[in-house]
Amino acid sequence: MRDHETFARYDVxxxxxxxxASKLSxxxxxxxxxxxxxxxxxLAALSAVA
Incomplete structure (x- = not known):
């Protein structure tokens, strides 16, 4: 996954x-x-709040 592409782009x-979410946890x-x-x-947006 590229960090600035949306999860929807990868059919999530x-x-x-x-x-x-489980694997990230x-x-x-x-x-x-x-x-x-x-x-x-x-990933970029998520990492900004982590």
């Missing part, structure tokens, strides 16, 4: 968003709610 639907060692992926729809 609700099921994939749940999986992505594991990698970061903290909870990443699925809602954040919709509020901040790219």
């Amino acid at each position: 639907d609700s099921l994939r968003a749940t999986t992505l 594991e990698a970061l060692g903290r909870s990443v709610p699925v809602a954040l992926l919709w509020a901040y729809p790219s």
Whole structure:
């Protein structure tokens, strides 16, 4: 994934968003709610609030 492209560009639907949030939570060692992926729809946007 490129950091400035939206998750929608990669066809991230609700099921994939749940999986992505779970994997991010594991990698970061903290909870990443699925809602954040919709509020901040790219890796760049998400990392700006993390």
